[in-house]
Amino acid sequence: MTPRLRTAALVVGTGVALAAVVRRLRARPQHGPGTRPAVEVAHPPRAMIRMSNPVVRWMLASPRRMGGAGDALLVLHVTGRRTGAVYDVPVGYHPVGDGRLAVVTDSPWRLNLRGRPEVEVTLKGVRRAARAELVEDPDTVAEVYEALLDEEAPRASARRLGLRLAEERVPGHEELAGLARREHLSVVYLDVDEAYPLSA
Numbered sequence: 001m002t003p004r005l006r007t008a009a010l011v012v013g014t015g016v017a018l019a020a021v022v023r024r025l026r027a028r029p030q031h032g033p034g035t036r037p038a039v040e041v042a043h044p045p046r047a048m049i050r051m052s053n054p055v056v057r058w059m060l061a062s063p064r065r066m067g068g069a070g071d072a073l074l075v076l077h078v079t080g081r082r083t084g085a086v087y088d089v090p091v092g093y094h095p096v097g098d099g100r101l102a103v104v105t106d107s108p109w110r111l112n113l114r115g116r117p118e119v120e121v122t123l124k125g126v127r128r129a130a131r132a133e134l135v136e137d138p139d140t141v142a143e144v145y146e147a148l149l150d151e152e153a154p155r156a157s158a159r160r161l162g163l164r165l166a167e168e169r170v171p172g173h174e175e176l177a178g179l180a181r182r183e184h185l186s187v188v189y190l191d192v193d194e195a196y197p198l199s200a
Helices: 003-027 046-060 063-071 108-113 138-148 154-160 173-183
Strands: 039-041 073-079 086-092 101-105 118-123 126-135 163-165 186-197
Touching (some): 063 073, 086 108, 108 186, 118 186
Antiparallel strands (some): 118 126, 126 186
16 A cells, blocks of 8 residues: 555544544533533543544644644654653644643643653644643643633633533633642643744
């Protein structure tokens, strides 16, 4: 099989997996707001993430391939604390007011950033050096979510952040901080060096 056919097969397989996830979510029974927390994390199944990540990395590695995905996703290159291996992790990012990018995650790779701020990112198809700050304080996570959730469209904005709301309202600070505690969520702030790309 040629590389082009392999890529096409991988893209088609990822699309089939995504369609299956959507069907599962639509078929999930709806509970009343009193039977579940006001806000929950809505992760895709890990098997689907493993299947789609190679395609996402391939797309984000080039400005010509990334399309609109580059406005919401980047690849974070993290070096393992014990192994020294480099992990190339597609993540969603959100610009914050001080010029940095924020990534909210509960993934284990974040622990490699404790006291080790030097990382690289592939942002809009260009690999660059960056400094990462890992913040594990639930109140800070809540503040990031508060800044990104839209009062006019709570559920739609929550879906973009990987959250599911029990009601059509923005959760309060304590509800969001409680979510961060339950799910062990952290914020990774990225200060990307825009001046000196490592690749083009």
